[in-house]
Amino acid sequence: MTPDSETELAEVVRTTDGPLRIIGGGTRSVGRPVTGEALSVAGLSGVTLHEPGALTLVARAGTPVAEVEEVLAGAGQRLPFEPVDHRALLGTEGQPTLGGMVAANASGPRRVQAGACRDFLLGVRFVDGSGEVVKNGGRVMKNVTGYDLVKLMAGSWGTLGVLTEVSFKVLPRTAEVATLRLRGLSDDDAVRALTAGLGSPFEVTGAAHDPQAGETMLRIEGFADSVAYRAGRLGDVLAPFGEVEVERDPEHVRAAWRRVRDVEAFADRAGDVWRVSVKPSDGPELARRAGAEAVLYDWGGGLVWLLTPEGRDLRPRIDGLKGHATLVRAAEATRASIAPFPPEPAPVAALTTGLRRKFDPRGILNPGLMD
Secondary structure: OOOOOHHHHHHHHHHOOOOEEEEOOOOOOOOOOOOOEEEEOOOOOOEEEEEHHHOEEEEEOOOEHHHHHHHHHHOOEEOOOOOOOOHHHHOOOOOOEHHHHHHHOOOOOOHHHHOOHHHHEEEEEEEOOOOOEEEEEOOOOOOOOOHHHHHHHOOOOOOOOEEEEEEEEOEEOOOEEEEEEEEOOOHHHHHHHHHHHHOOOOOEEEEEEEOOOOEEEEEEEEOHHHHHHHHHHHHHHHHHHOOOEEEOOHHHHHHHHHHHHOOHHHOOOOOEEEEEEEOHHHHHHHHHHHOOOEEEEEHHHOEEEEEEOOOOOOHHHHOOOOEEEEEEEOOHHHHHHOOOOOOOOHHHHHHHHHHHHHHOOOOOEOOOOOO
């Protein structure tokens, strides 16, 4: 089913007599397999408002992310949180949509400095499990009406409601960019270097380490003179860790951070993929315990991507380390037997259950996906 209006979508949800599998662009197949009739928001597409001077954009949930980025680029702006494109990693096709991006809270390397998708979400419209249309939030940052509910929809994976429209705060694109690169560091030294860079006053907007490539990278952005000055000063901070290379070619820099953002190194390799959020200093120990075939560190070491043998439950191996492990890619049988999303403490689980019952009393929206 592909409704072409919010009213039609609400009627579909209101009158359905079975579970619904919510689809945006079909590119983010994370979570447990969902049985039910497919309900696509692809028919709800298009940018409905863009006010460059107010740094705001409103678009329907089925709008391709690429279309939004093109509109913003025409005004010298961008989505600040650098949304992840999961297609290469998950082997999916189609076009990532704005609603799917919000539902997954898909945030890339710049999150370490700018914040996550939910931090820039100003307002939402969605259809809840009863078929009622809910509007929450606004179009400007100072309008905080219902702000917590707006943020709640980010990362809910379609289990609380079917998004129909979202509004964002956007930011200007930067004029220049540079990557500072160290080579051959151990994981422990790499995390120390990333921590030193992020702790400096030079506004690092990306901090990643790829042990397979032997590269440790930090990114800075801004006006040309500022980037040149900060690159030099940041190089002094990093000098104790080894020789520092500076890359200023914008195409090369963008390509390098796209590889980190989309975890391209794991795309064509067999195995399960885990995404683990931990304290950066625990990242190397996590990798050692995991026995992974490949590792990628982002967010200064606070986000660790692991490629592991198929069907292995990672969580018992890293028990005792504080963090959250999400199974991002695996066969359906593995996702059915191992909870893809991290188990919640009992009090949090009770709140989650209560919210789902409130917004989806019949339990028809992506049932079982996050269980």
